[in-house]
Amino acid sequence: MTDIEWKAFSLTHVEYPKGDIIGQLLAISSLAPVAIIVGFVTLILFRRDLHTITFFGGALLNEGINLLLKHIIAEPRPWLRKGLYTEYGMPSSHSQMMWFFAAYCVLFLIFRLRHISSSMMELLWKVVVAVCLITAAFIVMYSRVYLLYHTWGQVLWGALVGIILGFGWFTLTHLMLTPLFPIVASWKVCETLMIRDTSLIPNILWFEYTHARTENRARSRKLASMKSQ
Template sequence: MTSPDEDELHLKDNVHDFNWVPLSLTHVEYPKGDYLGKFLALISLSPFGIISGFIALILFRRDVHTIVFFIGTVCNEMLNLILKNILSEGRPMQRVNYTEYGMPSGHSQFSWFFATYIICFVCIRLHHMNNNSTLETVWKTVIVLSCVSFAVVVSISRIYLQYHTWKQVICGTIVGIMFGSFWFGLTHVVLTPYFPIIVSWRISEILLIRDTTLIPNVLWFEYTNARQETRARSRKLVSMKSQ
């Protein structure tokens, strides 16, 4: 029978035998003491925040269009992995235990896919108001500029941190814009007419999946319905107490 000290020593030896590698998905490095580099490194993590937002929206909103948008995001990432393995171009700076190919830039492709889809959605599909007012034009412009700024900063961060070359980032930008436009066109023209059929499926009813495509202002619709329901229940509660 071995002693506890011998067991601990044996365990440490086994641990050192493993080849430990960092998870490249979230592994971002920046020059020590470079505050701009640190900021850009944090910006590089924004796609993971967007993915988390997608998951939260799908869980709590159950909107079929959001689900299709998320599927497009997953397809965009799969396309990026396929292109990287086909082109097999290395990154500008070799890092320890970071061997993923760099052409095209995954972050750049993701950010421009997301920005392109949102811009198309806001300018073509989303009708917040029933008239073409100045306010509607202003908030649409703000959203478009915000999306473009986000994608530009993410792209620049990958070059600044030497994870990609200009060529790799530009390639990712082009692929992201093209696939974002394609996926929006596919969703808007081909898939949207089938949304009412999809939400009528038994599995969709069980999962409470809904289609809000024909509602021009979902936020206002939910606000007014929640207010009406609250008032109705309040009146009912008062009526029950008075009996």
């Protein structure tokens, strides 16, 4: 494979074998951790929810632990990738981030997110979302091996560390940090920045949907009443 011509995916430094459609698709999929970080920043800026901020803090901690482990273990990447990017590859940061995210979100679906609908429908969509999260994590993990950025050992250890940290961070957040959110939300700095606590609302999407619909109907009736006068 030494004669493979590698091509960088546009606007990134993720390379794939030139002319390899599967490699190109996997290169795109390996950008998922970047999309997650962008999504976190966007949600924090527009929703300003304490749980989202805490989740993002866990993701950053996960990345910091990965960097520390890489320099402690100091295992090089596959030899074809030496000198191109960061020297060490154990454990895979992409695999660790994706499995941290998937583990946390699956636990969030099980223990935090509820909907006022039939139990069967609720279970069905939770299973679908969980399967999609796990599948995405598998695809990103496989892409790092396929594109020769990591060995199987590096991505599997990354997955294991990510799952452990995801479970641990969710447990810490759910049992210890969430009870403190109402206090933190009352701080002056949080009021100034409009940082809120929605931890007591079972399903924030359903809550915002129903309240927006109710408010819109009330305003429509008020507008119609004003026009009729």
